[in-house]
Amino acid sequence: xxxxxxxxxxxxxxxxxxxxxxxxxxxxxxxxxxxxxxxxxxxxxxxxxxxxxxxxxxxxxxxxxxxxxxxxxxxxxxxxxxxxxxxxxxxxxxxxxxxxxxxxxxxxxxxxxxxxxxxxxxxxxxxxxxxxxxxxxxxxxxxxxxxxxxxxxxxxxxxxxxxxxxxxxxxxxxxxxxxxxxxxxxxxxxxxxxxxxxxxxxxxxxxxxxxxxxxxxxxxxxxxxxxxxxxxxxxxxxxxxxxxxxxxxxxxxxxxxxxxxxxxxxxxxxxxxxxxxxxxxxxxxxxxxxxxxxxxxxxxxxxxxxxxxxxxxxxxxxxxxxxxxxxxxxxxxxxxxxxxxxxxxxxxx
Amino acid sequence: xxxxxxxxxxxxxxxxxxxxxxxxxxxxxxxxxxxxxxxxxxxxxxxxxxxxxxxxxxxxxxxxxxxxxxxxxxxxxxxxxxxxxxxxxxxxxxxxxxxxxxxxxxxxxxxxxxxxxxxxxxxxxxxxxxxxxxxxxxxxxxxxxxxxxxxxxxxxxxxxxxxxxxxxxxxxxxxxxxxxxxxxxxxxxxxxxxxxxxxxxxxxxxxxxxxxxxxxxxxxxxxxxxxxxxxxxxxxxxxxxxxxxxxxxxxxxxxxxxxxxxxxxxxxxxxxxxxxxxxxxxxxxxxxxxxxxxxxxxxxxxxxxxxxxxxxxxxxxxxxxxxxxxxxxxxxxxxxxxxxxxxxxxxxx
DNA sequence: TTGTACGCGTTATCAT
DNA sequence: ATGATAACGCGTACAA
Numbered sequence: 001x002x003x004x005x006x007x008x009x010x011x012x013x014x015x016x017x018x019x020x021x022x023x024x025x026x027x028x029x030x031x032x033x034x035x036x037x038x039x040x041x042x043x044x045x046x047x048x049x050x051x052x053x054x055x056x057x058x059x060x061x062x063x064x065x066x067x068x069x070x071x072x073x074x075x076x077x078x079x080x081x082x083x084x085x086x087x088x089x090x091x092x093x094x095x096x097x098x099x100x101x102x103x104x105x106x107x108x109x110x111x112x113x114x115x116x117x118x119x120x121x122x123x124x125x126x127x128x129x130x131x132x133x134x135x136x137x138x139x140x141x142x143x144x145x146x147x148x149x150x151x152x153x154x155x156x157x158x159x160x161x162x163x164x165x166x167x168x169x170x171x172x173x174x175x176x177x178x179x180x181x182x183x184x185x186x187x188x189x190x191x192x193x194x195x196x197x198x199x200x201x202x203x204x205x206x207x208x209x210x211x212x213x214x215x216x217x218x219x220x221x222x223x224x225x226x227x228x229x230x231x232x233x234x235x236x237x238x239x240x241x242x243x244x245x246x247x248x249x250x251x252x253x254x255x256x257x258x259x260x261x262x263x264x265x266x267x268x269x270x271x272x273x274x275x276x277x278x279x280x281x282x283x284x285x286x287x288x289x290x291x292x293x294x295x296x297x298x299x300x301x302x303x304x305x306x307x308x309x310x311x312x313x314x315x316x317x318x319x320x321x322x323x324x325x326x327x328x329x330x331x332x333x334x335x336x337x338x339x340x341x342x343x344x345x346x347x348x349x
Numbered sequence: 350x351x352x353x354x355x356x357x358x359x360x361x362x363x364x365x366x367x368x369x370x371x372x373x374x375x376x377x378x379x380x381x382x383x384x385x386x387x388x389x390x391x392x393x394x395x396x397x398x399x400x401x402x403x404x405x406x407x408x409x410x411x412x413x414x415x416x417x418x419x420x421x422x423x424x425x426x427x428x429x430x431x432x433x434x435x436x437x438x439x440x441x442x443x444x445x446x447x448x449x450x451x452x453x454x455x456x457x458x459x460x461x462x463x464x465x466x467x468x469x470x471x472x473x474x475x476x477x478x479x480x481x482x483x484x485x486x487x488x489x490x491x492x493x494x495x496x497x498x499x500x501x502x503x504x505x506x507x508x509x510x511x512x513x514x515x516x517x518x519x520x521x522x523x524x525x526x527x528x529x530x531x532x533x534x535x536x537x538x539x540x541x542x543x544x545x546x547x548x549x550x551x552x553x554x555x556x557x558x559x560x561x562x563x564x565x566x567x568x569x570x571x572x573x574x575x576x577x578x579x580x581x582x583x584x585x586x587x588x589x590x591x592x593x594x595x596x597x598x599x600x601x602x603x604x605x606x607x608x609x610x611x612x613x614x615x616x617x618x619x620x621x622x623x624x625x626x627x628x629x630x631x632x633x634x635x636x637x638x639x640x641x642x643x644x645x646x647x648x649x650x651x652x653x654x655x656x657x658x659x660x661x662x663x664x665x666x667x668x669x670x671x672x673x674x675x676x677x678x679x680x681x682x683x684x685x686x687x688x689x690x691x692x693x694x695x696x697x698x
Numbered sequence: 699t700t701g702t703a704c705g706c707g708t709t710a711t712c713a714t
Numbered sequence: 715a716t717g718a719t720a721a722c723g724c725g726t727a728c729a730a
Binding site: 354365373397398402406 | 706707708709710
């Protein structure tokens with residue numbers, strides 16, 4: 001049914017080798033011959049078999065995505081990651097790569113042996129999302145020198161790097177906005193301690209507050225986990241404080257929305273009684289009322305950056321420096337956030 | 350670097366053929382031999398090359414997803430589709446299939462030749478999302494007899510079927526809820542005319558209204574396209590009517606949220622002055638204030654159903670009935686919706 | 699410039 | 715029960 005390269009060759013009156021060369025734009029083939037082969041190929045609707053191609057070329061024009069969606073069952077969706085996936089797909093499409101979704105749990109044999117998965121499919125690169133960066137399986141993957149790019153995940157290695165929001169800058173934007181409005185008692189609701197965005201935004205908050213000459217009492221740091229409920233709970237704790245904050249920076253929009261809800265439940269009005277700023281600018285941020293003031297990430301740009309980075313690492317000749325060169329891969333790409341002022345921030349009462 | 354089956358065979362003292370049989374649980378192999386092969390395979394960390402495997406077996410344990418995300422650039426994200434993708438991925442992972450994201454535009458040669466794409470990768474099945482079901486490329490794909498499953502897309506064929514919400518039932522739920530509250534002047538904001546959900550919910554609305562003994566004047570049908578802006582615009586038109594509706598059923602949550610916003614902009618209070626019901630129960634539905642009353646879809650169940658359907662079609666021996674049997678594939682799976690009552694519905698003033 | 703022959707890693711057929 | 719051998723479809727030394 002499917003027409004193979006030998007058929008094309010035969011109908012063109014050349015050998016399969018020549019046909020292959022013609023089709024793959026090799027230099028040493030007569031123009032007339034190439035034209036003839038290309039013509040019959042088009043005519044026959046020839047499409048090279050990717051399996052065979054990958055087998056002999058040892059590459060597959062495919063990158064894999066490792067994304068542990070286990071949290072969905074217990075906590076619900078995470079919009080930003082979904083947006084990111086779409087962006088990744090779109091950016092990848094333009095480069096000609098396909099994207100294969102691998103499930104850490106899909107290999108019954110070795111539950112999370114990313115190295116094997118990648119090798120089995122001759123993946124040219126791997127993108128990682130929402131997995132614990134400290135997993136041995138991730139270390140092993142990086143050590144295997146297969147091109148890797150982390151999305152909001154600090155993977156570094158000879159052929160690995162990552163993209164993420166510039167959390168320091170973004171957080172500073174939020175704090176400056178709040179301070180600029182006149183707030184001095186500013187608290188934060190943090191993301192999970194294990195995730196880079198959580199950690200960096202937590203640290204960025206302290207730094208930005210210090211830069212603004214503001215104090216951060218320990219009780220003004222309420223721990224959350226990026227999901228709605230944790231924002232609700234954290235805000236309740238903050239509001240119960242003897243000296244509650246007049247503004248809150250939440251490390252994620254979902255938590256910020258939870259915080260707003262908690263404030264309203266407590267009989268407060270946002271932003272009159274308390275201001276709230278989020279991070280990410282997920283779709284609901286513009287839909288809730290009042291609209292959430294937040295630090296927006298350009299997820300399409302982030303997807304593009306991730307692909308650029310990955311392509312760059314893939315293209316990089318695997319030159320091992322002296323002594324096997326434990327060289328670092330390209331520098332991470334930090335994408336600046338922009339402040340999106342909506343309706344949850346105002347000067348303190 | 351990677352260890353192949355011949356290495357395993359050699360170290361086990363058997364031929365590659367026997368090693369293959371042992372590893373693939375073939376019947377005719379001595380227990381002792383199998384044990385030995387399995388042991389050395391594990392010891393060596395042997396992982397079969399999927400390319401080679403797919404090449405010779407003519408199948409790849411991979412299903413493709415065709416999802417045209419072109420709309421993202423112009424209209425923005427569509428949460429429900431993203432949710433659906435996640436569900437698909439999760440369900441697929443449990444069956445051992447991998448999921449390959451194909452971009453209609455990723456093949457420079459033939460822009461949307463799904464048949465070729467599927468053939469090139471030996472895809473065992475293809476899932477379709479957000480593509481125009483009337484595209485010639487889709488017809489060709491179905492005609493190629495490659496197992497297909499549409500997600501909210503009415504693809505039918507010998508080896509093709511689809512899953513979708515039971516739009517008739519879901520819409521009836523919404524209308525009955527509204528009628529039960531005492532509303533009689535109920536309008537609808539429709540989805541795109543080209544998409545199945547839009548069409549079916551439009552028709553379901555008329556049917557449900559008729560069943561409730563209510564009239565639907567033509568001006569009570571405002572056309573939208575599932576995106577927020579269209580909901581806003583449609584609601585403005587409805588409210589400008591000489592005799593505006595007291596309740597509105599929007600075919601999608603985003604449009605419903607837009608409708609609520611338009612009502613508020615017009616100085617109306619929801620649900621006191623006008624009630625609004627949506628469809629899908631996307632994440633923002635529970636986040637907006639007041640919470641959106643809507644017809645909830647279980648997206649995880651839908652993903653599972655899609656995978657079950659696809660697996661069923663794949664497993665089905667391609668028995669062609671008499672005369673080449675243009676038999677229909679399995680019946681579509683319609684998933685019932687459930688009414689999620691939140692804060693945008695109340696009895697008419 | 700072109701053709702021959704081999705190998706990529708695996709499974710399937712047919713002997714034994 | 716096991717082993718040799720031949721595919722699967724393609725790219726690429728090497729020879730011509």
